[in-house]
Amino acid sequence: MGPDRRGFLDHRRLLDRRERRWRSSDRLDGDRRRPPLSLVVALVLACVSLMVLDQQAGEDSPVEGARRAVGEVVGPVEVGASAALRPFVAVPDWFRSHDSLRNELDDLEAENARLRNDARRADYDRNRLEEYDGLTAAASDLGHSLVPARVVGLGASQSFSNTVTIDAGSDAGLRADMTVLNNDGLVGRILRVTGSTATVLLLVDAESVVGGRIGRSLEVGFLHGRGAIGGDARLDLELVDESVVPAEGDSVVTWGSDGGAPYVSGVPVGRVTTVFSSLRDSSQRAVIDPYVDFGALDVVGVVVPAGTGSDRAVIEADGTMR
Incomplete structure (x- = not known):
């Protein structure tokens, strides 16, 4: 090795x-x-x-x-x-809480808006209900059937300066020369109709002439409009018997027309406020303050014959609806 x-x-x-x-x-x-x-x-x-x-x-x-x-x-x-x-752990809960509160706030705001709107409309709805109730009472008092309607136009664009348009026409059984009233008294008469509307000549128009009767003495005369609406609306009453002296505060109702057209009898018109006497011809003239506020017309009733066909509810003479 x-x-x-x-x-x-x-x-x-x-x-x-x-x-x-x-x-x-x-x-x-x-x-x-x-x-x-x-x-x-x-x-x-x-x-x-x-x-x-x-x-x-x-x-x-x-x-x-x-x-x-x-x-x-x-x-x-x-x-x-x-x-x-x-803070970091609470971020998801914050977003969830924020969204929930935002939704609740939106709901509350919507509810508040609805309540405010209801509060604003409360007086309007209450007045309208009172007017419908007044029409029911008027139909019963006068013994005539009524077709309710609403005023939807006031008219400078129409033929007469003191007219209104209502939302009922021939489809509701209306025609010319029908009496129009509300829960306060006489409004006027229908001039013309369409299928769904009617034009009403107001009692206070300067061309309007209505037969009237002094409520206490039952003396008759003729009411002439002055053409004013609102607080200045007045009527002049000339009595047929010039020797009759109306008293201040006397009420005036419609005299009535043959066949109830254009005016039925017994509809309240107004009250006597002033009386003028003419020494030369011994005549009397009275100034009438109308019961109806023509500047605030809303719900009216049109007098129709019993049994009139209509596309809307009719207030019967006994106060019932059909």
């Missing part, structure tokens, strides 16, 4: 010895890192014992002091972390 062969074998044996030492060292290190099984069992038993003892002892638990110490250290940290995270 030559020198080179011996050197190689010596080197190989040296490497084998080192490898055995390394393996032996790894086993020792592993044994040192791995706790003995008896120690693990002892720790588990100790933990179980502490838990049982802590549960049975309650406030007198031997670990209460340690728990309190840990709480004093960890508690402030938890409070700080919670305060720091609360």
Whole structure:
């Protein structure tokens, strides 16, 4: 065996010895890192014992002091972390709450708007209901059937300066020369009709002439309009018997026309406010304040014959509706 062969074998044996030492060292290190099984069992038993003892002892638990110490250290940290995270955690709830409140606010605003609108309309609806009730009473008092209608136009664009348009016409059984009244008294007469509307000449028009009767004396005369509407609306009454002197405050009703056209009898017109006497011809003239406010006309009734066909409800002479 030559020198080179011996050197190689010596080197190989040296490497084998080192490898055995390394393996032996790894086993020792592993044994040192791995706790003995008896120690693990002892720790588990100790933990179980502490838990049982802590549960049975309650406030007198031997670990209460340690728990309190840990709480004093960890508690402030938890409070700080919670305060720091609360805004971020609350963001989804804020959006949900904000949307809910926005919807509730929208609902409340809509409800308030409806209530305000109802409050604004309350007087209007109440007045309209009173006018319908007044028409029912008028039909019963006069003994005539009435077709209710509403004033929908006041007319400079029409043939006469003191006319109104109502929302009922021939389809409701109306025709020219029918008496128009409301719950206060005489309004006027129908001039012309269409299928769904009618034009009414007002009592106060300058071209209007109505036969009237003084309520107390039953003396008759003729009422002439002055052409004014509103607070200045007045009528002039000229009596047929010029010797009769009407009294202030006397009421005036319609005299009535043959066949009830254009005016039925007994409809209230107004009251006497002033009487003028002419010494030269011994005549009397009375000024009449009409009962109807012609500047605030709304609901009116048109006198129709009993049994008239109509496309709307009719107030019968006995106050019932058909």
